Amino acid sequence: MSRGLALAGLAMAALAAGLCSLRFGAVGLDLGEVVAGLRGTGDPAAVTIVRDLRLPRAVLAGLVGGALALSGAAFQALLRNPLAEPYILGVSSGAATGAVAWIAVGGLVTAPWGLPAAALFGALIAIALVLRIGSRVGGRLDVRVLLLAGVVAGSFFNACILLLLSFQEADAFRSAMFWMMGGLAGATWGGVAFLAAGTVVGGIVLIGLARSFNALAVGEETAAFLGVPVDAVRRLAYLIASALAASAVVVAGGIGFVGLVVPHAVRIVWGGEHRFLLPASFLAGAAFLPLADLVARLAVRPNELPLGVVTAFVGVPFFIALLRRQVRGVAA
Amino acid sequence: MRAVLFLAVWSVAAACDEGPPREADERATGNGPGETERVAVVDDAGREIRLDRPARRVVSLVPSVTETIVALGGIERLVARTRYDLDPELAHLPSLGGGLDPSLEAIVDLAPDLVVAWNARDDRILAPRLRDAGIPVYAAAIEDTTAIFSTFDRIGRLLGVPARSDSLAAALRDTLRAVAGDVPAGERPRAIYLIVGDPPRVAGARTFIGQALALAGADPAFPDLAEPWPTVSLEAVVARDPDVVVLPVGGGLAGREELERRPGWRDLPAVRAGRIVEIEADLLARPGPALGRAARALRRGIAALEEETR
Amino acid sequence: MSAFGWETRDAWFRYPQSGSDAVAGAGIEARPGEMVAILGPNGSGKSTLLKLLLGVIEPRRGTVEYEGRSAARWAPVERARRIGVLPQHEEPAFPVTVGELVAMGRYPHLGRWRRAGPGDRAAIRSALERCRVEDLGERPFGTLSGGERQRARLARALAQEPEALALDEPTASLDVAHEMEIWEILRQEAGAGRAVLLTTHHLNLAARYADRLVLLHRGRVEAAGSPADVLTAEAVSAVYGWPVRVEVLDEPGGRGAPQVVPLRPARHADEAVSERPEIDQPETQESR
Numbered sequence: 064m065s066r067g068l069a070l071a072g073l074a075m076a077a078l079a080a081g082l083c084s085l086r087f088g089a090v091g092l093d094l095g096e097v098v099a100g101l102r103g104t105g106d107p108a109a110v111t112i113v114r115d116l117r118l119p120r121a122v123l124a125g126l127v128g129g130a131l132a133l134s135g136a137a138f139q140a141l142l143r144n145p146l147a148e149p150y151i152l153g154v155s156s157g158a159a160t161g162a163v164a165w166i167a168v169g170g171l172v173t174a175p176w177g178l179p180a181a182a183l184f185g186a187l188i189a190i191a192l193v194l195r196i197g198s199r200v201g202g203r204l205d206v207r208v209l210l211l212a213g214v215v216a217g218s219f220f221n222a223c224i225l226l227l228l229s230f231q232e233a234d235a236f237r238s239a240m241f242w243m244m245g246g247l248a249g250a251t252w253g254g255v256a257f258l259a260a261g262t263v264v265g266g267i268v269l270i271g272l273a274r275s276f277n278a279l280a281v282g283e284e285t286a287a288f289l290g291v292p293v294d295a296v297r298r299l300a301y302l303i304a305s306a307l308a309a310s311a312v313v314v315a316g317g318i319g320f321v322g323l324v325v326p327h328a329v330r331i332v333w334g335g336e337h338r339f340l341l342p343a344s345f346l347a348g349a350a351f352l353p354l355a356d357l358v359a360r361l362a363v364r365p366n367e368l369p370l371g372v373v374t375a376f377v378g379v380p381f382f383i384a385l386l387r388r389q390v391r392g393v394a395a
Numbered sequence: 396m397r398a399v400l401f402l403a404v405w406s407v408a409a410a411c412d413e414g415p416p417r418e419a420d421e422r423a424t425g426n427g428p429g430e431t432e433r434v435a436v437v438d439d440a441g442r443e444i445r446l447d448r449p450a451r452r453v454v455s456l457v458p459s460v461t462e463t464i465v466a467l468g469g470i471e472r473l474v475a476r477t478r479y480d481l482d483p484e485l486a487h488l489p490s491l492g493g494g495l496d497p498s499l500e501a502i503v504d505l506a507p508d509l510v511v512a513w514n515a516r517d518d519r520i521l522a523p524r525l526r527d528a529g530i531p532v533y534a535a536a537i538e539d540t541t542a543i544f545s546t547f548d549r550i551g552r553l554l555g556v557p558a559r560s561d562s563l564a565a566a567l568r569d570t571l572r573a574v575a576g577d578v579p580a581g582e583r584p585r586a587i588y589l590i591v592g593d594p595p596r597v598a599g600a601r602t603f604i605g606q607a608l609a610l611a612g613a614d615p616a617f618p619d620l621a622e623p624w625p626t627v628s629l630e631a632v633v634a635r636d637p638d639v640v641v642l643p644v645g646g647g648l649a650g651r652e653e654l655e656r657r658p659g660w661r662d663l664p665a666v667r668a669g670r671i672v673e674i675e676a677d678l679l680a681r682p683g684p685a686l687g688r689a690a691r692a693l694r695r696g697i698a699a700l701e702e703e704t705r
Numbered sequence: 706m707s708a709f710g711w712e713t714r715d716a717w718f719r720y721p722q723s724g725s726d727a728v729a730g731a732g733i734e735a736r737p738g739e740m741v742a743i744l745g746p747n748g749s750g751k752s753t754l755l756k757l758l759l760g761v762i763e764p765r766r767g768t769v770e771y772e773g774r775s776a777a778r779w780a781p782v783e784r785a786r787r788i789g790v791l792p793q794h795e796e797p798a799f800p801v802t803v804g805e806l807v808a809m810g811r812y813p814h815l816g817r818w819r820r821a822g823p824g825d826r827a828a829i830r831s832a833l834e835r836c837r838v839e840d841l842g843e844r845p846f847g848t849l850s851g852g853e854r855q856r857a858r859l860a861r862a863l864a865q866e867p868e869a870l871a872l873d874e875p876t877a878s879l880d881v882a883h884e885m886e887i888w889e890i891l892r893q894e895a896g897a898g899r900a901v902l903l904t905t906h907h908l909n910l911a912a913r914y915a916d917r918l919v920l921l922h923r924g925r926v927e928a929a930g931s932p933a934d935v936l937t938a939e940a941v942s943a944v945y946g947w948p949v950r951v952e953v954l955d956e957p958g959g960r961g962a963p964q965v966v967p968l969r970p971a972r973h974a975d976e977a978v979s980e981r982p983e984i985d986q987p988e989t990q991e992s993r
Contacts, residue, residue, distance in 0.1 A: 089498035112500040143798035166517065238517040246596045248499060249520035251527070271817045278809055284792040288759070289865075290785030290813035335799035366492035375527040395911050 066339050069332075073346035075123055077353075084121035084353040086114065089249025089365045120250035121353055126258040127247070127315045128325070128352025129345040130307045133262070135322020136344045137269050137304035140276035140337060142299060144206055145327055146385055149308035150319030150371075152209075153189045153216030158309035159242035159317050160220040160227070167227045179257070182309040189216050190305050206389055244369030245316035247356050254314040261310040265303045266345055272300055273337035280335065318352075318371045320378020325351055327385065436549040439514050439542070440522075440534040449555025450509035454502055456494040457535045459683035460511045461485070463547060466563055466684040474505045481677065495661070499524055509553060511535055537682040539624050540606050546683070547574045561634065563684060570687030571610055574694045578612035584638035586613035586672075590624075591642070591649045591660075595632065599623045611693035612701075613639060629659045639700060640665050641693065643676035654663075658680045672696030709738040710869065710900045711758050711776075716739040718757055727753040729797035730767070735902045735917075736866065740895040742887055742911035743904045744935075745921030746945050751904040752793070754921065758902065759790060771869075785813035789862030793873040797846055803857045804842035807833055810864025814867055832863035836890055852883025859890060869900040876907060888914045912936055912962040913954065935961040 077326040086097055092109055099105030100113030131149065137153075149155045167182035196212035197205070221243055228239050240246075275296045278286035287293050311318065326344045333339060352370075355377065359368040427481065435445040439658060453472045455461040458479045464472065465482060476485045477494035479631070489505070491497040495513065499521070502510060512521055514534035522532040537546055544564050551560020586608055588598035598604035600615040602623050608615065616637035617627065644650045651671050654660050663665065672693065679689040711734055718728040728750045737740040743751050756762045757769045757818075760776030769776045771788070789810070797806075807970040810832065811825045821829075833839040836856040841849065849857060855875060862870055870891070876884040884907070892914050895901045905911050911918060920928045920935050922944040928935040938951045948968040953961050 089501040090504040108504050108506045111503045115528050116500045116503060116524070118976035138797075145799065236517075238519075241519075245522075247525060248496070251524075274809070274812050274815070274817060277801075277805070278812060281797045281801065281806065281809065282792065282795040285795050286788075287781055288785060288788075288792065289809055291780035292781050328988070330799060334805070335801065336805050360498065363492070365490070365498040367496060367498055 066333070070339075070342060070346065073343055073350060077129075077346050077349035080350040080353040081121045081125055084124060084357055085117050087357055087358055088112065088117055089367075091201055112222045116250075119252050119255055120247050120356070122255050123250040123258065124247050124312060124353040124356045125349035126255065126262055127311045127318065127319055128348035128350070128355075130258060130262045130265070130311045130348070131318060131321040131352070132325035132344040132348025133266055133269055133322075133341060134311070136326035136337070136341055137272075137276070137300050137307075138322065139326060140279060141300050141304065142209065143280060144209065144389075145330070146206065146210060146323065146382065146389065148320065148323035149186075149304070149311075150217070150317060151222060151323065151382070152193050152213040154186045154193075154305055154308045155312050155317040155319065156217045156220035156224070156243070157189025157192075158182040158186040158305075160223045160308070160310040161188075162313055163224050163227045163238075163242055163343040167230065179313050182313050183306050185220070186305040186309040186312075187302070189220060190301055192216050210386075232261070241316040242312075243317050244371035245312075245318035245374075246367065246370050247315050248367060250314075256349060258310055260313050262307065262345070265307045265310075266341070269300065270301050270341050272296055272336065273341055276300075276337040276341075280337075313372070319373055320374045320382065321348055321352060321355075323385075324374075324378050324381050327381070401524045426682070430490075432555065434552050435556065436533075436552055438533045439536040440516075442534065444509075444531045444533050446508065446531060446553060450507075450553050451536055452505065453509045453511065454491070454507040455511040455555075456491065456497060456503055457511050457513055457537075457683040458494070459537060459543075459685070460535055460546065460550060462681060462683040462685060463550050463563075464554065467547075467551055467554055467556050467559045469556065474507055475502075479677075496521070503528055503530070503594065509533060511550075537603070539601055539603050539682075540571075540686070543603060543682050543686060558642075567684060567687050571607075571690055574687075574690045575610045577694055577698070578610075579701070583614045584670075584700070585616040585635070586639040586641055586697070587616045587632065587635075587637045588641045588643070589632075591654060591657075594626045594628060596624050596626050597632075599625055602688065603686060604679060607679065607686060607690045607693055608641065610690050612697050613693075633659070633663060636663075637665050639670050639672060639697060641672045641674060641679075641696075643680060644673045645675050645677060648676055670700050672700070706908055709772055709773050709901065710739070711769075712723070712736065712773075713758065713764075713767065713769045716754075716764040716769050717758055717766040718753060718762060718764050720753075726924050728757060728764070731757075731921075731924070732767075733919045733926065733929055735869070735900045737900050738895060738898045739917065740891060740901040740915045741903075741917045741919060742915035743902070743919045743921060744906075744908060744911060745904075748923040749921040751921055752873055753924075755871060755902070755904055759871055760784060761789065782816075785865060787867055788869045788871055789867035791858055791862055791866040791870075791875055792871040793877070795858065800845050800847060801870050802842065803838055803844050803846055803849070803860075803904035804829075806846055806857055807838075807842075807860045807864050810861040810866075813865060818896075827864050829864050832860040835863055835893070837886070850883075852879050852886065855879060855883065855887055856890070859887065863894065867899065869902065870894060872903040872907065874899075874904050874986075876905065876910075884910070884927050908936060908941065908965045909954075909962075912964065913959070933961070933963050936965055938965075 086094065090112055091099065092112065096105060096109045099115055100109040103110055103114065135148040138149060138152060139145050161181040161184050165178050170177045170181065193209065193212040193216050196215065197209040214220045224242050225239060275286065278289045278291050283293060286323055325348045326340060329340055329343045329347050333343060354368055355373045359370045359373045362368050433445065433447055434449060435443055437443050452473055452474045453464060453469070454475045455464060455473060456477055458477060461473065461476065461480050464470070470484055473485065473488060475491050476488040477491055479494065491501060502525065509531050510525055511533045514536035522534060525532050535546065536545055547560045547564045550556045554592055588604050588608060590596040599620055599622055600618050605615055616635045617625065642651060642654060653675055654666055654671065665671070674689065674692050674696065678685050678692065709775050714732050716728055716731045717726055719726045731754055743754060745751050756894050757764055758776060760779050763777040771779065782970065807829055808821065811828065812819055833842065836859050838853065838857050841853060841857065846854065846857065876887050879887065888910055891901050891903065915932065917930060918935040919926055919933050920940060922984060928940045936951055938949055941949050941951065950966045950968055951963045952966060954964045955961070
């Protein structure tokens with residue numbers, strides 16, 4: 064029951080983060096103006112700011128944070144490694160490359176539905192590449208090889224993005240920042256609906272696989288003997304985790320470390336049972352990212368920092384601490 | 396999926412908007428001096444901007460357009476500036492930062508009736524979201540003198556001051572003609588306008604800077620490169636052996652001393668012979684009313700070098 | 706023949722890219738209520754045989770059946786409802802408590818979505834108690850001693866409420882007390898009607914606890930049957946490559962289990978000291 068309480072608490076935290084996101088921004092509105100803006104009364108500029116800019120952005124931030132946290136938790140379970148995360152694995156860069164390629168060939172005009180599909184394709188290529196490198200070299204997945212493979216894949220796909228963009232007009236170069244470091248300034252209700260649908264479907268599937276993840280966390284053989292169809296579960300979960308990351312990339316660009324920090328923090332506080340970890344990570348991610356976005360919006364007002372800059376500043380120290388512990392574990 | 400649909404609709408709309416400007420509209424709305432007339436112009440993205448009345452609250456994120464607005468006497472209509480608008484008359488206005496990725500809500504809060512932004516084909520954020528909020532956005536991409544003059548014209552009409560834009564254009568034409576008239580007959584030096592970077596970039600012949608150089612009496616050292624701002628290798632520059640290096644200075648750009656120190660560059664004959672024309676970047680790099688003064692400065696610099704050689 | 710438990714006939718298996726058979730013509734069986742220990746030196750095919758019996762791999766010749774159906778035909782979840790398995794290697798990637806670990810034993814019965822009910826909780830409690838880890842429920846698995854870990858894992862297998870148990874060297878690297886606890890639990894479960902199948906290096910304990918032994922040598926069943934039939938000095942010496950003597954254990958309530966005593970190398974003052982024991986010499990036999 065304490066878990067139900069924890070989930071309720073995290074949901075409240077996500078809600079509070081969303082409200083903070085509504086309350087504060089580049090323009091200093093007081094509480095009354097924000098409320099009036101939400102209700103559609105008051106100064107038309109404030110109404111536009113609160114309803115059309117801040118509200119979809121707050122909701123999208125929550126969904127992106129949740130989707131990335133879910134994706135990270137799933138990758139961690141699949142790879143049996145707390146350092147796994149879509150950005151570190153190069154999956155986000157793969158998705159961004161797919162999206163940029165689609166835009167570069169003009170697909171946005173002829174077949175707009177292809178954008179998420181292209182992003183998913185890129186993400187799957189990336190994870191396949193990483194797994195290939197990781198298992199080729201070591202036979203078994205070695206944490207260091209895996210991380211290196213992720214770094215290599217990430218650099219490669221970032222190079223692909225820059226290559227694709229350099230064929231475009233010089234103006235177009237600006238979006239490289241978005242694809243590599245992310246941002247939520249372009250939040251729309253369309254983006255919210257797209258990601259909400261994707262996250263609900265992906266989240267339900269992953270929670271359905273939660274017991275399999277628990278068993279896989281103990282050991283592959285053990286999981287198989289507990290009745291888990293290991294290969295089928297793996298394939299499905301890699302697909303879903305990649306799709307969640309790709310969906311987040313399509314609407315918000317490449318935002319790193321959310322999938323690393325959030326599930327890990329949840330695990331430290333409440334343990335790693337996935338039937339709890341997955342929904343809790345979603346909610347904690349939904350609480351974390353709107354706050355990170357708030358920092359991105361307020362730190363260099365009236366400009367904005369790329370959101371990935373903020374999450375990296377939080378995530379990298381986290382990553383280093385985890386890596387040190389892991390490498391020590393391997394050496395021992 | 397809806398995000399995608401939105402993107403698609405936006406792109407399709409952008410594509411459909413391209414095409415010849417509607418002359419009837421322009422004639423009907425653009426030439427009247429009245430402050431209540433409707434205006435419609437087509438911006439550099441090919442998108443039509445319609446205003447029910449001339450713009451009164453303008454956010455310009457493009458410094459050269461800001462200068463144009465000031466030159467058209469519209470300074471009191473500007474409600475914001477960027478970090479690069481250094482005119483002391485604008486210092487009291489709130490700054491929106493660098494101009495490429497300003498905060499949307501800061502712009503909305505200023506309640507502008509016109510925003511002038513850099514044109515970017517992949518802009519999924521600034522212009523689309525402002526338009527969603529009902530704020531007209533004029534996308535500017537000013538590469539050559541033709542665009543400078545047409546920008547005068549279109550901005551003048553958006554501000555409801557077409558007569559002033561005509562005289563501004565006439566004044567700039569006169570200045571440029573005068574500069575060209577000062578160029579002596581005979582051999583013209585080959586020049587590069589160099590942005591010292593890694594890799595270095597030069598101004599293409601068809602850009603306003605290339606055109607200003609031509610008016611000031613210099614031929615391009617890279618006439619064959621079609622891009623507006625081609626990246627060139629140091630080797631290629633050495634091979635072309637330009638007679639004159641035009642160097643933008645100020646604003647943290649590497650100056651003459653830097654060029655004379657750098658290996659490779661310092662051995663370039665033009666650099667060794669001191670055939671360098673320094674010019675304030677904020678003057679020459681702004682495709683607007685400043686171009687006249689920039690062309691004059693270029694002419695002076697090139698003339699001084701011609702004197703030396705003689 | 707009864708269709709319950711395991712039965713293999715002339716099962717052969719060879720790993721890809723291997724020149725020899727890992728299991729060559731094995732025929733063994735294990736019935737409900739029966740404890741069968743698979744013995745043999747390292748590399749004799751114990752683990753491979755266990756994998757065949759669990760349907761992880763398929764024989765290239767012969768049959769391996771559980772409950773009359775080919776072992777490899779069982780869907781993982783069907784198998785997990787019937788057979789509790791303790792693999793040799795298990796390394797939780799994330800912290801897990803004993804309670805969470807044992808609760809996983811209910812997964813084959815719960816499926817993806819069903820919440821654990823009173824029946825599941827009762828099965829878990831009973832398993833915890835039988836393995837005497839009921840007080841460790843909240844403890845992280847990683848903080849347990851080796852013996853506690855093994856009992857916790859065994860509790861997970863028991864929480865599956867299986868008809869049969871299969872264990873790969875369940876007492877490896879445990880001290881005497883912990884080892885004996887495991888054997889006692891297994892004996893008790895066999896007494897409750899389960900088929901218990903395990904691999905082990907502990908010949909003497911296997912002889913005392915198991916109903917039947919299977920001695921493997923290079924993939925072949927060298928001997929199978931009651932402990933007294935299997936653990937002869939000849940067979941053990943030949944299979945393990947070390948001279949042994951076999952004695953009969955006389956314990957109260959015991960059944961006279963054979964006990965293997967490995968011998969120190971024979972050295973005679975008037976002979977050259979041989980570096981290696983002479984394993985084929987009959988001098989080491991107890992009949993001498």
